[in-house]
Amino acid sequence: MHASEAADKWERLVTFARRKLSEHSFHSLTATSTPADFNGEVLTLVVPDHFTARWNEEKFGTELASFAPQALGHPIALKFEVQQSQPQRVQMDLFVEQSSDGARHTKGHAIRLNARYTFENFVVGRSNELAAAAASAIAEAPGKVYNPLFVYGPTGLGKTHLMHAIGHAIFARQAERRIRYLPAEDFTNAYIDAIQHRSMQQFRRQFRELDVLLVDDVHFLRGKDATQEEFFHTFNTLYEAGRQIVVTSDRAPADIPGIEARLVSRFQWGTVVNIDYPDAEHRTAILKKKLQSDQLAQAIPAQVLELLSQNSQGSIRDLEGAVVTLLAFASLRKQPITVPLAQEALRIRGIQLHAADDNSRSVPARVTISQVQATVAALWNTTPDGLRSKSRLRVLTLPRQAAMLLCRDLIGATLNEIGSSFGGRDHSTVIHSLQRAELEASRSRDFELKLTAARQMLSSEVTQTKPIRRGD
């Protein structure tokens, strides 16, 4: 029934379109497209090959859809699909795969994507949600939105993972797309090779006829002027042809030293997104996902997971390293994985554990929780011990909430860290306290002033020591 309905809609749409399109366009459209399906919103048209699908979609897709309200009385979307059921040839061929599975496998392998780096394995958190959203939008419609996409952030936070995931997703959907993933260093090497073997022509063809170019760690191009120039032209060719480009770097485009301004400005044309360090919950989620995919989920108890995610500050690679150390430790000692064992393993990795009364974080030269506590206690005429106590007297709860807020804002401490530093409170209690503090700050002038004072006192302490910037 859908087919006949599709034919009817198509008939009415092209009758209308005939008046709007040029003779030539009209013929090229109707000669290649056959209505196949209509589901109430989307009219699917079958075309003979991928080129035609793309061509028709780019050239006529939007325009035809805009005719629909007038031609059909209601809006519809158009989708061009490649004819799947090509008649099987009678004579089988030695070099043409009988099943498409085998061919896919080899091609996927050829573009050098890591099979583990997929969107399914990517854990989205606050620090990377923008990047993840942009990446999946690109995977849906390469070259259409967010082109180029520039992802930056410190090493080991999943930039490469996202890139591979884009490659996988596009490949899964349209295996015929020419996708190329490579680190910027490989681009440089390929370029040098091309110069050496005088195969520039081939080099250019190789890169400028791609549908999707994924270049990792583009900051490696710094100071390599000739390569940058070649990359610049490759970039322009692809960009002008509407091909998708994704680039990653360890810092924002303008901050990469030794990169030409015109290249920087190209990077900034599209979308620039940042991936930052994950927070503790996000780290736990990442750990869980990783252990699941490694079939280790049963082996590590929940408390240990929490300990690990709290005590590895930095990158996800660091986190994974901690797990590996712990597993090695457990198997060498032939002991089950427990909290004390994990603590020992972490100490071996040189990570300083922060317990409730220790207060030090492994990131140096920052305000510590105990400094915050001392400052707040002084301003509110109470004691740091009082802030850490279980007491819920109002004279203590208000400064405690203020201190928690400062710990979050100034230190970026996680909810669990804050909770454990303030008398072993649950993270949900901390959330509540932070909300109370914010509410109080908007309500009470006195509270706000004290808070501001505390901020100033604490930040002056920081400027005396070395300021740190992430990503340096």
Next chain:
Amino acid sequence: MRITISREKLQESLGAVVSSVPTKSTLPVLANVLLETTDRGLRISATDLDIAVSVEAPADVDVAGTITVPARKLHEIARELPAAPVRLHTVGEQRLNVECGQSKFRLLGLPKDEFPAFPPVEFGKHTSIPSADLHRLISHTSFAVSVEESRPILNGVLWELSQSVQRMVATNGHRLAKFELPLASASGIQNEQFIIPPKALEQVRRLFPEGEEVQLGHAENHLGFQSPVATVLTRLIEGPYPNYDQVIPRDNDRVATVNRANLTSALRRMAIVASDQTHRVRLSFNSAILRFSVQTPDLGEAQDEMQVEYSGDPLEIGFNGMYLLETLRYMPTDDVKITFKNPERAATIEPSNWSDSAKYLCLVMPLRLVD
């Protein structure tokens, strides 16, 4: 140029090169042969730009010189001349007088400068290969090359030379022939790989009779074969050749041993009624009986059967009968061994009980039985 040559030698040499003169060409000089005097006599060359062939014939040279003249006309003249010495002498740059007994011809030619030069190929650095080996390699494989233009790489025969083995492979994607011979250790050839147009190999087979040593020469994308009398130069097809090794089945578990002559005659009978387009013949193997059947709409049907040795589950499989017949024609033994996996995988055909240092293997891809 002024020379005297025997009629037989002239006709023989022209006959050797005239087949590589293109019948139609946009370049008029390609319809001519190049005549050059050498230390030993007369060299006659022809080319179609892809392949260049030249042979040398003994002759008495009075005055050295060079000219090009229409190949076919000179060949016809040589054929019709009486059995007497032939005198060739040039008048100016473009005219050749041919005199033999009372017969006199004056042929208009073209200056030698217009004849295309082939890139120089250095002989001697490479090894020589017995022409008999070349004959065996070529005759067992070159029939299988593709004649379609869709995959140009398959229009050539792959010749692989490693230190101890040389191998020719040809395929059109539907069937494949691979012939392997041991290579003399003194060859000095290191892992070379050429993709050669079959027309060139045909010339090699014609111009180097068995029992000669053929020198090989290789320039960038040309390959040369040379004996004391004849030279064949050919442009190579640029690779890479598809990975043929990958498509050779290793796990075929249904094995039939079939008499080659009986199988051939049965297939020839079936072929009469088989479709002109697909040449489809259905083969069913069941224990010791092989049944053939053909059904062609608008024409009719045919059945046949024969005794075979067969081990494995019963099998129904379709083939292009022509591919099977061609393959069988070059099989060197009375019986052939045919192996199958299933009706959608390649079948292998090889000699059975063959005591030879060579190895021969053919593949044939099946036809689908249901459209």
